[in-house]
Amino acid sequence: MIRKFSILKRLYTNIAPLNPQYTLGEKIIHEKLATALEAPKLNVKDISGGCGSMYAVEIHSPKFKGKNLVTQHRMVSDVIKDEIKEMHGIQIKTHVHE
Numbered sequence: 001m002i003r004k005f006s007i008l009k010r011l012y013t014n015i016a017p018l019n020p021q022y023t024l025g026e027k028i029i030h031e032k033l034a035t036a037l038e039a040p041k042l043n044v045k046d047i048s049g050g051c052g053s054m055y056a057v058e059i060h061s062p063k064f065k066g067k068n069l070v071t072q073h074r075m076v077s078d079v080i081k082d083e084i085k086e087m088h089g090i091q092i093k094t095h096v097h098e
Contacts, residue, residue, distance in 0.1 A: 014038075014040045015034045015035065015039060015040065016034050016039050016040055016041055016042035018030055018031070019043075019044075025046060025052040025083070026044040026045065026046055029044045029055060029080050029083055030042060030044045032080055032083075033057065033059055033076065033079055033080065036079040037059065037063050037075065037076070037079065038061060038062060038063060039059050039060055039061045039097070040060060040061075040097055041058075041060035041097065042058070042059045042060070043059075044056075048088070052086070052087070053086075053089075054089045054090065055087065055090050055091070056090075056093075057076060057091065057092050059093070059094055059095070060094075060095040060097035061097055062096070062097045062098070063075065064094055064095070064097070065096050073092050073094060076092050076094065077090070
């Protein structure tokens with residue numbers, strides 16, 4: 001049900017489209033972040049060589065407006081906390097989208 005909702009939400013809002021070359025792990029992280037943070041620009045990259053143990057995330061969201069960097073990063077990590085439990089590390093870059 002969540003996946004169906006995220007696909008419908010993406011059709012009717014300005015949410016970043018999935019990269020067709022994403023791995024399954026990248027797709028899962030992308031969909032969760034794009035939907036929860038209404039991100040019009042988002043890039044997720046598996047930087048572990050394909051094993052899914054480390055990701056780099058760059059996200060633009062209007063929900064970051066007025067929030068400090070620590071709060072923005074916490075917002076991202078809260079959305080993907082279950083995925084983070086399985087990782088060795090994550091790099092997060094956030095930007096306020098106007």
